Amino acid sequence: MQLVCPAGNLPALLAAIEAGADAVYVGFRDQTNARAFPGLNFDEQEIRDGIAYAHARGRKVYLALNTYPDSARLEQWFRAVDHAADLGADAIIVAEMAVLDYACRQHPHMARHLSVQGSATTAAALRYAYERFGIARAVLPRVLSLQQVQRLCQTAPVPLEVFAFGSLCIMVEGRCQLSSYVTGKSPNRHGVCSPANFVRWEELPDNNRSVRLNGVLIDQFGADEPAGYPTVCKGRYQVGEEIFHALEEPTSLNTLELLPQLAQAGVVALKVEGRQRGVAYVRTVARVWREAIDRHAGSAQDWRPYERWQQALAAHAEGQQTTLGPYHRAWH
Structure with a gap:
C-alpha cells in the first residue's frame, strides 16, 4: 500500500519524504485547496x-484542487489545473465536476484523483466519476464502516484510498455547513473551516482563555488545558444544564490496528490528514506508518500493532486521544 502524507509547506514535504512517504499532497497558496490558511x-x-x-x-x-468554485471563479481553478500540469504534478485531487471535466479534456495524461470532498460513497458514484472524467483513484469519505470499505473495494472501478490517521470530520466531506452558518464563508468554497479573520481569543481571569468565531463563543479553556484551533463541530456548548462537546470531541482517527484488513480488502493507499500540522507531526506519523506498512508487507501473518507505534501516534493526536471512528460500527 502507498503511504500518502500531508505537506503544508516545504519543510513538511522534505520531512515526509525523508520519513518514508511514497507521495505527498500539497496546495497552492489560494482558495483552490481546502487548507487555505494564512501562511x-x-x-x-x-x-x-x-x-x-x-x-x-x-x-x-499530488496537488489538491479540492474546493468548489462558484461559476464566476471557475477560471481560477482551470488555471490551477494548467499550472499543476506545467509543474509536472503526478496527480491532481479534485472534487468539483467542472474542474474534473476541464482536466480530463485539457490534460488527459495527468492523473485525476477524486477528492474526499467529492463525497463518493457508493459504487455507482465512483463508476460515474470514472466513466465521465476518467479518474485514476478515489479517496473515500471518513463516514464509512470497515465493511462498507471492503465492499467498495470489490465493486469500485478504480483503486481506492482511505484516510488512515489524522483529524476526524463528523460531516460528510464536501457538505459541511457549520462554519458557513456561523461566518457566512463556506469551507467548501473558501478553503478553510473557521477562517482566521473570524477567530478571536480572549484572556480571562486566572489565566483562562476563551475563543469566539465571528462573535459566537466556541469554547473556554483552563490555564493548563491545551487548546486546539477552533471549529464549530469541536466546540463545547451548553445543552440543558450541561456544558460538553455536544457534536464531537477533539480526537484523531487512528486505523493502525485495521491495517491488515485494509490491505486484504485491496485498499491501494493510506492517507494521513494534516496539511495544517507542523513538521514534527508529519515526520513522526510518517515514520510510524512507514514501518508498520513495511513490516506487514514483509510478514503479514505475524504482524501486530506495536505499543510504541500507538504511543507515538497518540502523542500527536488531536486532544491526545484516538478513535476508529465510523470504521468501528457493529451494524452494517
Whole structure:
C-alpha cells in the first residue's frame, strides 16, 4: 500500500519524504485547496523545489484542487489545473465536476484523483466519476464502516484510498455547513473551516482563555488545558444544564490496528490528514506508518500493532486521544 502524507509547506514535504512517504499532497497558496490558511501552502519556487526533491527520490506529488468554485471563479481553478500540469504534478485531487471535466479534456495524461470532498460513497458514484472524467483513484469519505470499505473495494472501478490517521470530520466531506452558518464563508468554497479573520481569543481571569468565531463563543479553556484551533463541530456548548462537546470531541482517527484488513480488502493507499500540522507531526506519523506498512508487507501473518507505534501516534493526536471512528460500527 502507498503511504500518502500531508505537506503544508516545504519543510513538511522534505520531512515526509525523508520519513518514508511514497507521495505527498500539497496546495497552492489560494482558495483552490481546502487548507487555505494564512501562511500555509506553497509559493511558486517552493512548489517547484518540492516537486524536484520528491521526483529525484522516486516519490510522487499530488496537488489538491479540492474546493468548489462558484461559476464566476471557475477560471481560477482551470488555471490551477494548467499550472499543476506545467509543474509536472503526478496527480491532481479534485472534487468539483467542472474542474474534473476541464482536466480530463485539457490534460488527459495527468492523473485525476477524486477528492474526499467529492463525497463518493457508493459504487455507482465512483463508476460515474470514472466513466465521465476518467479518474485514476478515489479517496473515500471518513463516514464509512470497515465493511462498507471492503465492499467498495470489490465493486469500485478504480483503486481506492482511505484516510488512515489524522483529524476526524463528523460531516460528510464536501457538505459541511457549520462554519458557513456561523461566518457566512463556506469551507467548501473558501478553503478553510473557521477562517482566521473570524477567530478571536480572549484572556480571562486566572489565566483562562476563551475563543469566539465571528462573535459566537466556541469554547473556554483552563490555564493548563491545551487548546486546539477552533471549529464549530469541536466546540463545547451548553445543552440543558450541561456544558460538553455536544457534536464531537477533539480526537484523531487512528486505523493502525485495521491495517491488515485494509490491505486484504485491496485498499491501494493510506492517507494521513494534516496539511495544517507542523513538521514534527508529519515526520513522526510518517515514520510510524512507514514501518508498520513495511513490516506487514514483509510478514503479514505475524504482524501486530506495536505499543510504541500507538504511543507515538497518540502523542500527536488531536486532544491526545484516538478513535476508529465510523470504521468501528457493529451494524452494517
